[in-house]
Amino acid sequence: MNSAVVPDTPxxxxxxxxxxxxxxxxxxxxxxxxxxxxxEPFMGxxxxxxxxxxxxxxxxxAALRELSEETGVxxxxxxxxxxRAYGDPDRDxxxxxxxxxxxxxGPDLPDPVAGxxxxxxxxxxxxxxxxxxxxxSFDHGRILSDAVEEAxxxxxxxxxxxxxxxxxxxxxxxxxxxEVIWGxxxxxxxxxxxxxxxxxxxxPTGERRTAEAGRPAALYRFGGxxxxxxxxxxxxxxxx
Amino acid sequence: MNSAVVPDTPxxxxxxxxxxxxxxxxxxxxxxxxxxxxxEPFMGxxxxxxxxxxxxxxxxxAALRELSEETGVxxxxxxxxxxRAYGDPDRDxxxxxxxxxxxxxGPDLPDPVAGxxxxxxxxxxxxxxxxxxxxxSFDHGRILSDAVEEAxxxxxxxxxxxxxxxxxxxxxxxxxxxEVIWGxxxxxxxxxxxxxxxxxxxxPTGERRTAEAGRPAALYRFGGxxxxxxxxxxxxxxxx
DNA sequence: GGCCTTAGAGTCAAGGTGACCAAAAAATCC
DNA sequence: GGATTTTTTGGTCACCTTGACTCTAAGGCC
Numbered sequence: 001m002n003s004a005v006v007p008d009t010p011x012x013x014x015x016x017x018x019x020x021x022x023x024x025x026x027x028x029x030x031x032x033x034x035x036x037x038x039x040e041p042f043m044g045x046x047x048x049x050x051x052x053x054x055x056x057x058x059x060x061x062a063a064l065r066e067l068s069e070e071t072g073v074x075x076x077x078x079x080x081x082x083x084r085a086y087g088d089p090d091r092d093x094x095x096x097x098x099x100x101x102x103x104x105x106g107p108d109l110p111d112p113v114a115g116x117x118x119x120x121x122x123x124x125x126x127x128x129x130x131x132x133x134x135x136x137s138f139d140h141g142r143i144l145s146d147a148v149e150e151a152x153x154x155x156x157x158x159x160x161x162x163x164x165x166x167x168x169x170x171x172x173x174x175x176x177x178x179e180v181i182w183g184x185x186x187x188x189x190x191x192x193x194x195x196x197x198x199x200x201x202x203x204p205t206g207e208r209r210t211a212e213a214g215r216p217a218a219l220y221r222f223g224g225x226x227x228x229x230x231x232x233x234x235x236x237x238x239x240x
Numbered sequence: 241m242n243s244a245v246v247p248d249t250p251x252x253x254x255x256x257x258x259x260x261x262x263x264x265x266x267x268x269x270x271x272x273x274x275x276x277x278x279x280e281p282f283m284g285x286x287x288x289x290x291x292x293x294x295x296x297x298x299x300x301x302a303a304l305r306e307l308s309e310e311t312g313v314x315x316x317x318x319x320x321x322x323x324r325a326y327g328d329p330d331r332d333x334x335x336x337x338x339x340x341x342x343x344x345x346g347p348d349l350p351d352p353v354a355g356x357x358x359x360x361x362x363x364x365x366x367x368x369x370x371x372x373x374x375x376x377s378f379d380h381g382r383i384l385s386d387a388v389e390e391a392x393x394x395x396x397x398x399x400x401x402x403x404x405x406x407x408x409x410x411x412x413x414x415x416x417x418x419e420v421i422w423g424x425x426x427x428x429x430x431x432x433x434x435x436x437x438x439x440x441x442x443x444p445t446g447e448r449r450t451a452e453a454g455r456p457a458a459l460y461r462f463g464g465x466x467x468x469x470x471x472x473x474x475x476x477x478x479x480x
Numbered sequence: 481g482g483c484c485t486t487a488g489a490g491t492c493a494a495g496g497t498g499a500c501c502a503a504a505a506a507a508t509c510c
Numbered sequence: 511g512g513a514t515t516t517t518t519t520g521g522t523c524a525c526c527t528t529g530a531c532t533c534t535a536a537g538g539c540c
Contacts (some may be wrong), residue, residue: 193520215505
C-alpha cells in the first residue's frame with residue numbers, strides 16, 4: 001500500500017474481528033448485550049458479541065450478520081455505526097487480532113432466545129459491566145466505555161435517541177432515553193419544546209396513549225432526520 | 241473472539257494497513273498530502289501515505305511512524321485521530337487488506353524532502369484530488385471525502401483548527417482556517433467574540449504582528465482545551 | 481496628509497435557553 | 511363524587527447568544 005521500503009506482503013498472522021456494542025434502555029438504566037464465552041481464552045467470562053470477519057465480507061456486513069446471529073435483530077432497522085478500530089498487539093492472547101467495534105442502539109429488545117447462537121447472551125446494566133470487578137474479556141471494558149461516551153455525544157448531535165424507542169412513542173419516552181444515558185434530569189417542558197421545534201425529529205401520529213398515571217400523552221413516530229440542528233446540548237443537573 | 245460456531249482461527253490471508261489523511265491550509269485552500277505509488281498495483285498513481293502495521297505495533301503507533309516517515313513531522317505535536325476502518329473485500333486487488341484511516345491536521349508543513357521515504361510526496365489541493373479524473377488509488381477517494389467531512393465537523397466541536405496554525409497566530413489566521421475548510425465566509429467580529437469567549441481555546445501572548453497591510457494583530461497561542469463548548473456551528477454564507 | 485487595508489470594539493434586534501408556573505387530563509383513594 | 515396525585519402540555523419571563531451591522535484604531539503606501 002506504500003512506496004518502496006515496506007515488504008510487499010508481511011505475513012504476520014493477523015485476524016480481523018468485529019465487536020458489537022448494543023445498547024438498550026431497560027428499567028430506566030442503560031443496558032448492554034453481553035455473551036458468556038464458551039471457550040478459551042476467557043472461557044466463562046463475559047464479552048461483547050462479535051466474531052471473525054469472513055473472507056469475502058465487508059466490515060459493515062460482518063457487523064450486521066453478527067448482530068442478527070447474536071440477537072435475532074435485523075440490523076437494517078437500527079443504525080449500526082462504526083465506533084473505531086482497536087489494534088493493541090497484546091489485546092488478544094491468541095495472537096494479532098484487530099477488531100472493529102460497532103455501536104448500535106435499539107429499543108427494548110426481546111430477551112435472547114435459547115437454542116440460538118445467542119443462547120447465553122444477556123442484558124447487563126452498563127454500569128455493572130463497567131465496574132472494575134466485572135472482568136470483561138480482552139479490552140472490551142475500554143471499548144464499552146468508549147461506546148458510552150460516543151452514545152452520549154451522538155445524542156447531542158443526531159436523532160439516534162429515537163432508535164431506543166419502539167414506535168409509536170411519547171415525548172417523555174424520548175426524554176427518558178436522554179436522562180438515562182446522560183445521567184441528568186431534563187426539564188420536561190423545555191425538552192418538549194426543543195424536540196418539536198427540530199424539523200424531522202418526530203412527527204405526531206394523532207393518537208394518544210394513557211399510561212398508569214397522569215394525563216394521556218400524544219404519540220409520535222420517528223421523523224426521518226438523522227442530524228440534530230441545532231444540537232441538543234447536555235447541561236442539566238446530574239442525577240443522584 | 242466469539243462463542244461456539246466460529247472456527248478458531250480462520251486463516252484467510254488478511255493484512256492491516258494504516259492510511260493517513262494529512263491536511264494543511266496553503267494559499268487559502270485545503271491541501272492533502274499524497275504520494276506517488278512506486279509499484280503495482282496503481283503504480284504511478286497518487287495515494288494517501290500509509291503502510292502495513294508491523295507485527296508488534298499498535299495502530300496509533302503505526303500511524304505516528306508512517307506520519308514521521310512520510311513527512312518528517314513528529315506526530316506527537318499534532319492530534320492524530322482515527323477516522324474509521326475500511327474493509328471492503330475488493331478494495332485492494334492484492335487480496336484482503338483492511339485499512340484504518342487516520343486524520344491529522346497540521347500547520348503549513350515543509351515541502352517533503354527528497355531522499356527520504358517521502359521523496360515523491362506532494363501537497364495537492366483537496367478539491368483537485370477529489371475530482372473524478374484525478375484517479376486516487378484504491379478507495380482513497382472515498383476515504384478522503386469522508387475525512388473532509390470529518391474535519392469540517394471537528395472544527396465545530398473541537399479546537400483542532402488551532403493545529404493548522406503555527407504559533408503564535410492571530411485570530412484572523414484561525415478564522416481563515418474555518419473559512420477555507422467550511423468554504424464559508426465568517427464575520428470577523430463575531431468570530432473573534434466567540435473564540436475569545438471560549439475558555440482555553442486561545443490565550444494572548446501580549447505580542448502583536450504587523451502584516452503586509454492593516455492594523456497589527458494581537459498574537460495568541462493555543463490554550464490547551466480540546467473540546468469547544470459551546471460548539472462553533474457553521475452557518476455562514478457559502479463562498480463563491 | 482489622504483487613502484487603503486485589516487483589527488478590533490460596540491450596538492441592536494431576533495431568537496434560543498433555562499427556570500418556573502399553571503392548566504389539562506387521566507387514575508386512585510377516601 | 512370529590513379531592514389528590516401524577517404526568518402531559520402550554521405559557522411566561524429574564525437572560526444570553528447570535529448574526530448583521532457600524533464605527534474606530536493602527537499600520538503601510540502614494
